[in-house]
Amino acid sequence: MKRTVFYVSDGTAITSETFGHTLLTQFDGVVFEQETIPFVTDKEAAQRVVEAVRQAAERDGQRPIVFSTLLDPEIQAMVAACDALILDMFSVFIQPLEIELQTKSNHTMGRSHGLTDRGAHKVRIDAVNFALRHDDGASTEHYDDADVILVGVSRCGKTPTCLYLALQFGIRAANYPLTPEDLEVMRLPVPLRRYQDRLFALSIDPERLQQLRSERRPDSPYSSLSTCRNEVRDAEALYRIEKLNFLDTTGVSIEEIASRLLQTVGLDRRMF
Amino acid sequence: MKRTVFYVSDGTAITSETFGHTLLTQFDGVVFEQETIPFVTDKEAAQRVVEAVRQAAERDGQRPIVFSTLLDPEIQAMVAACDALILDMFSVFIQPLEIELQTKSNHTMGRSHGLTDRGAHKVRIDAVNFALRHDDGASTEHYDDADVILVGVSRCGKTPTCLYLALQFGIRAANYPLTPEDLEVMRLPVPLRRYQDRLFALSIDPERLQQLRSERRPDSPYSSLSTCRNEVRDAEALYRIEKLNFLDTTGVSIEEIASRLLQTVGLDRRMF
Numbered sequence: 023m024k025r026t027v028f029y030v031s032d033g034t035a036i037t038s039e040t041f042g043h044t045l046l047t048q049f050d051g052v053v054f055e056q057e058t059i060p061f062v063t064d065k066e067a068a069q070r071v072v073e074a075v076r077q078a079a080e081r082d083g084q085r086p087i088v089f090s091t092l093l094d095p096e097i098q099a100m101v102a103a104c105d106a107l108i109l110d111m112f113s114v115f116i117q118p119l120e121i122e123l124q125t126k127s128n129h130t131m132g133r134s135h136g137l138t139d140r141g142a143h144k145v146r147i148d149a150v151n152f153a154l155r156h157d158d159g160a161s162t163e164h165y166d167d168a169d170v171i172l173v174g175v176s177r178c179g180k181t182p183t184c185l186y187l188a189l190q191f192g193i194r195a196a197n198y199p200l201t202p203e204d205l206e207v208m209r210l211p212v213p214l215r216r217y218q219d220r221l222f223a224l225s226i227d228p229e230r231l232q233q234l235r236s237e238r239r240p241d242s243p244y245s246s247l248s249t250c251r252n253e254v255r256d257a258e259a260l261y262r263i264e265k266l267n268f269l270d271t272t273g274v275s276i277e278e279i280a281s282r283l284l285q286t287v288g289l290d291r292r293m294f
Numbered sequence: 295m296k297r298t299v300f301y302v303s304d305g306t307a308i309t310s311e312t313f314g315h316t317l318l319t320q321f322d323g324v325v326f327e328q329e330t331i332p333f334v335t336d337k338e339a340a341q342r343v344v345e346a347v348r349q350a351a352e353r354d355g356q357r358p359i360v361f362s363t364l365l366d367p368e369i370q371a372m373v374a375a376c377d378a379l380i381l382d383m384f385s386v387f388i389q390p391l392e393i394e395l396q397t398k399s400n401h402t403m404g405r406s407h408g409l410t411d412r413g414a415h416k417v418r419i420d421a422v423n424f425a426l427r428h429d430d431g432a433s434t435e436h437y438d439d440a441d442v443i444l445v446g447v448s449r450c451g452k453t454p455t456c457l458y459l460a461l462q463f464g465i466r467a468a469n470y471p472l473t474p475e476d477l478e479v480m481r482l483p484v485p486l487r488r489y490q491d492r493l494f495a496l497s498i499d500p501e502r503l504q505q506l507r508s509e510r511r512p513d514s515p516y517s518s519l520s521t522c523r524n525e526v527r528d529a530e531a532l533y534r535i536e537k538l539n540f541l542d543t544t545g546v547s548i549e550e551i552a553s554r555l556l557q558t559v560g561l562d563r564r565m566f
Contacts, residue, residue, distance in 0.1 A: 025395065034553035036462075037316040043566060044309040044363060045387055048399035056566055060553045087394065091316060107394045109387050115317055122359065122379045123297065127320035143547070150454045157426075182422045185457050189548070190308075275415070276461070281306035281332045294315060294328055 024053045026078040026086040030071055030101060032093055035060040041111055042089035054087075062092065068100040075104040093129045142192070142293040149188035149195075149292070156196030157181055162213035165196060170287055171217055172197040174224035175205075175253045176244075177234045179271040179279060183224075186276045191284070192292030202249075205256040210264050222283050223261045223268035228254045230272045296325045298350040298358040302343055302373060304365055307332040313383055314361035326359075334364065340372040347376040365401045414464070414565040421460035421467075421564070428468030429453055434485035437468060442559055443489055444469040446496035447477075447525045448516075449506045451543040451551060455496075458548045463556070464564030474521075477528040482536050494555050495533045495540035500526045502544045 027046065029038040035058045046054055055078075059071055078086045086106045092098040093112060102108050116127050155161055156168065158181065165171060170187070172180045172195060180197035187193040204211045214221060226234075228250040235245035243249055261268045267286045271279055284291070299318065301310040307330045318326055327350075331343055350358045358378045364370040365384060374380050388399050427433055428440065430453065437443060442459070444452045444467060452469035459465040476483045486493060498506075500522040507517035515521055533540045539558045543551055556563070 023395075034547075034549045036549055036553070037312050039566075040309050040312040041383065044383070045391060048365075048384075048388060048401065049391065049395055049397050050400055052395055052397060058556075058563070060557060087391070093320075107390060109390065111313065111316070111383075112320075114386055115381050116320060118379060118381065119317060119321065119359070123295075123321055123324055125321055125324060128322055129320065140545075146548070147454055150457065154426075154429075154453070181426070182419055182461065185422065186461055189454065189458055189461060273412075275306075276418070277306045277308055281308070284330075285332060291330070294311075 026055045026082055028086055028088045029058040030062055030088055030090040031060055032063050038089045038091045068097045071101055072104055075106050079105055145192040145292050149192045152194040153184040153188045159198045165217050167194060168196045169194045169289055170220050170222050172222055173200055175200050175257050178224045178226040182276050183279050186280050200257055208260055221266050222287055223266040225258055225268050225270045227272040298327045298354055300358055300360045301330040302334055302360055302362040303332055304335050310361045310363045340369045343373055344376055347378050351377055417464040417564050421464045424466040425456040425460045431470045437489055439466060440468045441466045441561055442492050442494050444494055445472055447472050447529050450496045450498040454548050455551050458552050472529055480532055493538050494559055495538040497530055497540050497542045499544040
């Protein structure tokens with residue numbers, strides 16, 4: 023079974039996509055053909071949505087599903103009149119919030135993900151720059167300014183997690199790769215010792231690590247299964263000796279690693 | 295007026311946060327104290343939510359607002375019984391989808407942002423690595439593999455946009471900084487000429503650019519207003535001569551730059 027799904031918004035459509043994806047993951051056995059239509063801010067754009075929905079219905083022989091976050095009542099009405107299942111977040115939830123807060127909503131478009139607030143934007147950009155400067159142990163200066171320092175063997179997921187923490191939460195995350203030399207000493211590397219309370223360690227299944235390393239350097243000692251097994255075993259032993267929180271990242275999304283990290287380290291987001 | 299808001303989920307709570315943030319941006323004049331509680335997967339965790347909500351109500355003298363994405367009926371019921379305004383995405387939207395798709399939802403927790411699918415995870419990690427290798431013109435090799443190449447003067451927003459495109463959409467984005475030397479020639483730099491159809495140019499208000507550059511190198515020729523004015527003027531002239539799509543990033547969030555780029559270049563997401 024194939025169904026066409028539209029994400030329609032007057033802004034970036036990121037909320038609409040997140041909202042829809044989460045609901046659709048609850049349905050197995052259906053293939054969803056997904057299309058995002060952002061910046062639907064006038065009647066001409068709304069008319070293009072109506073036409074796209076009509077064409078999809080004709081093509082599929084079934085009505086499409088439309089996840090929408092539209093604020094302008096006229097545009098919302100045009101889309102709502104389509105022959106589709108319309109799931110509109112605003113039309114359901116704005117009213118109970120208006121009653122609860124005893125305030126009328128401002129119905130201003132493009133507010134979310136606006137981040138036009140320069141303060142929040144700066145926090146975010148600074149965090150990205152911090153992550154880049156302190157990636158892969160490139161610099162261990164300014165660790166005083168780090169919210170968290172990720173440690174782990176090469177290719178266990180440190181870099182993407184740091185970048186995600188920066189972009190999503192404005193968190194300043196450095197990362198430090200544990201080398202075979204570090205693991206031989208079986209103590210925390212010197213630059214990390216003063217920061218034990220802000221370390222978060224990653225581990226990984228050795229066979230998965232071998233796959234990841236093989237993509238980078240196939241048929242090398244670096245990517246051999248025995249190297250991977252030894253490094254992971256020694257890293258986990260070190261984490262236990264040093265009493266570090268650690269997380270096995272095998273099969274775990276970057277989002278989940280980041281959320282678990284915030285929860286474990288007790289870090290607050292620097293931007294919402 | 296201050297109100298406490300909880301984002302509660304059996305997973306990362308990212309959907310719940312996105313859902314709630316978007317709605318709250320519609321209300322001015324209210325200060326929201328926000329708390330995220332992820333991974334509420336058992337009764338003990340649900341009980342901690344109930345207690346946190348109770349304490350916030352007592353502290354504020356007003357009932358809290360709870361945005362929740364909970365699937366387990368027992369856990370959902372425990373949270374729903376709180377003295378709070380409960381806005382639950384699943385309880386509203388799952389049923390119409392079940393009817394429309396003539397399928398029962400699987401009620402499986404932690405599906406969204408799961409990305410346990412290795413294919414999608416690899417697309418994403420490869421895109422992050424691509425962005426890092428091709429940041430700031432570091433390497434102009436492999437431009438054949440780029441989905442898009444961002445061009446613009448230093449500090450106009452290229453790097454964070456490329457990283458966001460990689461993490462959010464799995465898009466392989468390179469970026470190339472236009473130097474004063476490039477701008478003097480008033481032609482596309484040689485490495486870019488073969489790729490005109492996948493270029494996306496950024497511009498920025500010169501005064502905003504001056505602020506951004508001053509944070510990096512204050513009181514330098516690089517950050518002087520006259521340098522910023524000249525570079526922006528010449529860059530925009532070049533974009534017009536070369537007929538490049540360009541976007542003014544002043545006061546525009548990374549999310550919006552990325553969405554506009556996808557729409558303008560006509561790029562599809564590589565992962566959902």
